[in-house]
Amino acid sequence: MALMKNFLDRIDDGKNGSLKKKILGLCITDGDFSIADLSKELNTSIPTITKLLSELIEDGFIEDLGKQGTSGGRKPNIYGLCSSAGYLVGADIGSHHISVAVTDFKGNLIDYQEDMPFVLESTEESFREMCGMLLSHIESLGIDKDRILAYGINLTGRVNCETGFSFSYFLGEERPLSDTLEDMLGNAVFIDNDSRAMAYGEYICGVGNGEKNMLFINLSWGLGMGMILDGKLSYGKSGFSGEIGHFPFKDNDIMCRCGKIGCLETVASGSAVHRFFTDRLKEGRASVLRPKFEKGEDISLDEIIDALEDEDVLAIEAMEVTGRELGRAIAGLINIFNPELVVIGGKLTVAKDYLMLPIMGAINKYSLIIVSKDTTVKFSKLGSKGGALGACMLSRSKLLGLV
Numbered sequence: 001m002a003l004m005k006n007f008l009d010r011i012d013d014g015k016n017g018s019l020k021k022k023i024l025g026l027c028i029t030d031g032d033f034s035i036a037d038l039s040k041e042l043n044t045s046i047p048t049i050t051k052l053l054s055e056l057i058e059d060g061f062i063e064d065l066g067k068q069g070t071s072g073g074r075k076p077n078i079y080g081l082c083s084s085a086g087y088l089v090g091a092d093i094g095s096h097h098i099s100v101a102v103t104d105f106k107g108n109l110i111d112y113q114e115d116m117p118f119v120l121e122s123t124e125e126s127f128r129e130m131c132g133m134l135l136s137h138i139e140s141l142g143i144d145k146d147r148i149l150a151y152g153i154n155l156t157g158r159v160n161c162e163t164g165f166s167f168s169y170f171l172g173e174e175r176p177l178s179d180t181l182e183d184m185l186g187n188a189v190f191i192d193n194d195s196r197a198m199a200y201g202e203y204i205c206g207v208g209n210g211e212k213n214m215l216f217i218n219l220s221w222g223l224g225m226g227m228i229l230d231g232k233l234s235y236g237k238s239g240f241s242g243e244i245g246h247f248p249f250k251d252n253d254i255m256c257r258c259g260k261i262g263c264l265e266t267v268a269s270g271s272a273v274h275r276f277f278t279d280r281l282k283e284g285r286a287s288v289l290r291p292k293f294e295k296g297e298d299i300s301l302d303e304i305i306d307a308l309e310d311e312d313v314l315a316i317e318a319m320e321v322t323g324r325e326l327g328r329a330i331a332g333l334i335n336i337f338n339p340e341l342v343v344i345g346g347k348l349t350v351a352k353d354y355l356m357l358p359i360m361g362a363i364n365k366y367s368l369i370i371v372s373k374d375t376t377v378k379f380s381k382l383g384s385k386g387g388a389l390g391a392c393m394l395s396r397s398k399l400l401g402l403v
């Protein structure tokens with residue numbers, strides 16, 4: 001990890017390392033700054049800020065963007081993150097595909113590749129293949145490997161990001177998975193949970209607009225959550241916070257994939273939509289997918305989502321039921337966390353109003369109005385790019401020691 005060490009040393013050298021990190025952190029969350037803004041925001045004298053900025057410029061983290069602004073009078077010089085400091089690679093690893101985003105240091109998206117086919121298994125061969133795909137993809141973009149600052153890798157399931165251990169995928173070694181991946185990729189690697197990376201992406205460069213309390217709901221085949229609380233990404237003690245999908249919610253005797261019974265995920269998730277839909281087909285209900293079902297063929301979640309375009313009533317009903325249950329759970333979250341913003345993301349958001357209307361109805365019905373009047377509910381802005389792009393943003397902040 002020589003490269004990462006050098007990178008951090010360049011900031012940590014001297015006694016003002018933590019102040020320099022605060023400057024970089026402000027540039028990440030709030031954008032470009034003038035010296036006067038920074039001095040005010042960090043409650044630090046203008047000569048000190050000027051000195052630290054010149055060191056950060058010399059080390060290649062910050063660039064002088066020149067005089068900007070539209071107001072009359074003297075225009076201040078503006079400073080921001082230096083886009084050419086290096087690249088960040090974010091990979092969202094699903095069980096059957098990888099999506100990869102590459103950004104520059106400032107966070108501009110350089111390339112995005114969605115759903116490259118790949119089968120994830122808990123074997124060294126599978127991880128070797130994944131690393132090989134990432135490395136050859138980077139090479140095909142003409143990016144010099146040495147210019148990559150870090151990889152952010154999202155793994156579904158339980159991940160301890162502090163120690164780098166995955167509890168869902170392991171290679172039978174005592175070593176943290178992130179160390180093994182660092183050896184294979186030759187750069188710093190940070191692994192995290194997919195919903196948390198998506199939440200961070202929305203917070204930094206998505207629908208978030210400076211809100212300090214934001215909940216991100218990842219409504220895909222499963223149900224996950226990432227939380228920004230008081231402006232910080234929440235991890236809990238070991239990185240397992242946000243397991244909303246496994247909130248004990250129903251007395252329904254439906255077995256969850258976690259092994260428990262009645263988890264929220266059993267009634268509010270893509271898998272719940274799929275179960276509701278196929279159960280109703282078995283009962284004889286009509287649907288555009290009925291002929292396929294009668295031939296004995298499997299019905300996929302994607303096909304149910306596509307049936308919404310044909311205004312298939314059974315598909316709409318399946319979304320409504322999941323939306324209602326999820327809205328009821330979100331009402332509880334609103335009462336607990338009093339968030340400014342709740343973002344709904346993940347695969348099912350293509351259902352738009354079929355999902356949002358029942359969610360809002362249930363929030364109105366079940367939340368305390370005095371609390372929920374503070375909360376806006378929105379769909380994710382980054383959409384399917386959110387996982388990989390969020391992983392880029394998260395790896396940058398981790399590299400700088402900001403998360």
Ligand SMILES: [Zn+2]
Pocket residue numbers: 245246247256257258259260263265
């Ligand atoms: Zn569960």
